[in-house]
Amino acid sequence: MTDKKTNVPMSQEKKHKIGNILAVITVLLSILVPLGFYGGTSALFWFLIIVNFLFGPCCFIAYLLEVKRGVFAYNEDEE
Numbered sequence: 001m002t003d004k005k006t007n008v009p010m011s012q013e014k015k016h017k018i019g020n021i022l023a024v025i026t027v028l029l030s031i032l033v034p035l036g037f038y039g040g041t042s043a044l045f046w047f048l049i050i051v052n053f054l055f056g057p058c059c060f061i062a063y064l065l066e067v068k069r070g071v072f073a074y075n076e077d078e079e
Contacts, residue, residue: 036044 032047033044036047
């Protein structure tokens with residue numbers, strides 16, 4: 001994984017920081033989803049709609065950027 005600004009690989013410290021942030025987000029979401037069921041399916045339904053509308057296009061754009069980088073390119077030396 002490289003930093004886009006300088007094209008230098010990320011340091012272990014930066015990778016750990018990103019990993020910790022994503023772990024906290026995962027724990028929060030694992031608490032919020034059951035609370036959505038407890039509070040009523042309407043709240044959970046709206047939460048999932050909003051998350052899908054936000055992150056669906058983000059994932060699609062990230063996918064297109066990876067394709068542009070040539071992630072799926074076939075090289076004969078990589079067999």
